[in-house]
Amino acid sequence: MVDLRSDTVTRPSEGMREAMMTAEVGDDVFGDDPTVIELERRVAELLGHEAALFAPSGTMANQIGLQTLVPPTYELLCDVGAHIVTYELAAAAMFGGISTRTWTPGGSSLDLDLIESLVMPEGFRAAVTRAVAVEQTYGRDGGTVIPFASLEGLRGIADRAGIALHCDGARIWHASIATGIPLAAYGRLFDTVSVCLSKGLGAPVGSVLVGTAENIERARLIRKRLGGGMRQVGILAAAGLYALDHNLPRLALDHAKAQRLAEALAPYGVCDPASVETNMVMLDLREAAIDGPSLARAATEEGVLCAAVGPRTVRLIPHLDIDDAGIDRAIEVFTTLLK
16 A cells, blocks of 8 residues: 555654664653653754653643643634644643634734734733744645744744744654754744654654753643653654654655655646645645545555545645655556546
8 A cells, every 4th residue: 555644654664663672761750761861852952942851642742832831721822724723622721721712814824913913912801822833834734834934023923922932843844854944943933842753754653842941841740740751661762763863864755755746646737736845745626526535535445545634635645655656656546536
């Protein structure tokens, strides 16, 4: 099977499995697992922050980050399609007591004037805004990159309003590869950043939250409260270290595969190669003779898995387990079905 449903479906390579098997471990709840400590140090350094915390999932890392920035009954602003409000099952409200308010439309283009107008200060008998969150890259927009200048403008808004910024950076690796902007330059614009080790980087599990040393100490307590305190988790952290050393530099290959897919399918009117900025191809089937779920089912029958993310939208994500022959097979199947 050629599995293009997500870049989370990768399986650990032999080298990664070897690193996991031989990892030096301790007890991370006591803070003495050396492999976890090294992973946290490396990720904090990459993102230009003081400290980091390993978490079992991106959702937990995001929610811990939000809780360090926004007290219960205070407000978080984000866009209407953000992962933290669409795919994390109201966790901010349930576990953090956080009120959320969104702007539209969602996407990688930020209307800074609109965002600034939404910030609610003290004194208006309303939930007071304490943080803004954005997603880099932006998943529902097809892995597009929020421009660096827009993020700098958002930082300016936050500084003027005295509020914090969180970045759901599950695929921020791709933004850095696509633009050439260092991860630390992105990271320093935010008070907290969550990054994912299993999206594109090939690790089987794990995310990391970065921030100030003070915030990360608070985050460690929140992680424990949420059930994320783990013991000899260096076995998993070793996979993350391997991914940073071996799989981060090769992400440009996945971008090239996505571009090749888009160029091959563009003649059928379902995608624009110019809109493919990283490793995602979104097929827009509004003018096609087949809908999203039907195309996904038909492709699966031909041995190519993909995700119908809407009635008329299918998502394709190349990753390190898809070689050139897999892309060739996907092109063959989709061009046949779209004809």
